[in-house]
Amino acid sequence: MQKSALRDKIFSGSRISRSEAVGLFSWDILDLGAAADARRRIVHPEDTVGFILDRIVNYSNICEAQCGFCAYHARAGFVEPYELGIDGILGKIDELARMGGTQVMLQGGLHPERGLEHYEAMAAAVKERFPDIVLHSFSPAEIIHMSRKSGVGLNECVARLKSAGVESVPGASDILVDRIRKIVSPNKISRDEWKSVMLALAENGMKSSATMTYGMGESIEEKAEHLDFVRSVQDETGIIRAFIPWSFSPxxxxxxxxxxxxGIEFLKVVAIARIYLDNIKFIQAGWLTEGLGLAQIALSFGANDMGGVLTEELVVKATGVERIAGMDDFIGLIRAAGRVPVQRDSDYRTIRTFR
Ligand code: SF4
Structure with a gap:
């Protein structure tokens, strides 16, 4: 298809094909940004940019998957193992609650001796002490691990986590291309297993998200393959509230x-995600890996959400990339981008607008 015809298709809001997405990677970066911004305005004419006050609690780095692309997990002679007890977890959430935070992400390694019961107890203890904090917790890999360790079917596993207080699940997708997964994380779940968790979440009326870790040796066609898989799962389930791309930190x-x-690759991925994922409303600017400056520019390339003001994060930090930002930083940079900052909840509803 001619560039002008594809441009018209994008500006009219029509769905584009996977081969057209591949073609977008060779567009001039500013043309691509303008097209993505036009798509963002169709979905979000209101010009707001959201963020949420949340905290990641990385409960343990003990993990039997030992993925090569992960700097976080315990490795003899390199990274010391740790596991937080329930008091340690509650103490961290207490700090968040006192700051007015609304969401917690419990995430950690695939512990060889912990099954579903352990994580049910963890979630229940958090909800008992903090009933108003939303638990957006446990990745698809952790959920498959719990289900296997306890010999419980996936649907039942998800239903029990929901009963224990887990409201939604971060879709931690890495890259949904099995060729790359076999190289960087051969012991972690496959793409089809990731999808099976999304189907179980849908079955149980729970929401999720999708991410994309790119820059791990995948081709442009494989980047488009990832986006296409996410779009098809969303067509089938409708549970993906947001898409969050970030680059691999080696x-x-x-x-x-x-x-x-x-940076250019990041802006391309954000822009093409906005155009291709026509069934996902919120595209996040991944400031944690890319930095606040580039995330701010991504707001003109299709992104409309800054994600969480994280008070602690250990997985990216383990790669040597450490970023700290507070609510005032978020408000300032969103305003400087000509947009209206909005504190939101886990369902992307506005809590407070900063005009
Ligand atoms: S990415 Fe997750 S599953 Fe893989 S080693 Fe790290 S903590 Fe374990």
Whole structure:
């Protein structure tokens, strides 16, 4: 298709094909940004940009998957193992609650001796002490691990987590291309297993998200394959509230020699995600890996959400990338981008607008 015809298709809000998405990667970056911004305005004419006050609680780095692309998990001689007890977890959430935070992400490694019962008890203890904090917790890989360790079917596993207080699940997708998964995380779940968790969540009336970790040796066609898989799962389930792309940080991983993807690649991925994922309303600017400056620019490339003001995060930090930002930083940079900052809840409803 001619560039002008594809441009018309994008500006009219029509669905584009996977091969058209591949073609977008060779567009001039500013043309691509303008097209993505036009798509964002169709979905979000209101010009607001959201953020949420939340905290990631990384409860343990003990993990039997030992993925090569992960710097966080315990490794003999490199990274000391740790596991937080319930008091340690509640103490961290208490700090968030006192700051007015509304959401917690419990996330950790695939512990060889912990099954579903352990995580049910963890979620129930958090909800008992903090009934108003939303538990957006446990990734698809953790859920499959719990289900296997306890010999419980996936649907029942998800239903029991929901009963224990888990409201939604971060869709931690890495890259949904099995060729790359076999290289960087051969012991972690496959793409089809990721989808099986999404179907179980849909069956149980729970929401999720999808992410994309790119820059791990995948081709442009494989980037488009990831986006296409996410779009098809969303067509089937409708449970994906947001899409969050971030680049692979190779520091302290088994792929340390890899060259980070860079800013232009990030803006392309954000923009093409906005255009291609016509069934997902919220596209986040991944400031945690890309930094606040580039995330701010991504707001003109289709992104309309800054994600969480995280008070602690250990997984990205383990790669040597550490970013700290407060609510005032978010408000300032959103305003400077000509947009209206909005504190939101886990369902993307406005809590407070900063005009
Ligand atoms: S990415 Fe997750 S599953 Fe893989 S080693 Fe790290 S903590 Fe474990």
């Amino acid at each position: 520091g302290n991983t088994g792929f340390e020699g890899m060259v980070p993807a860079g």
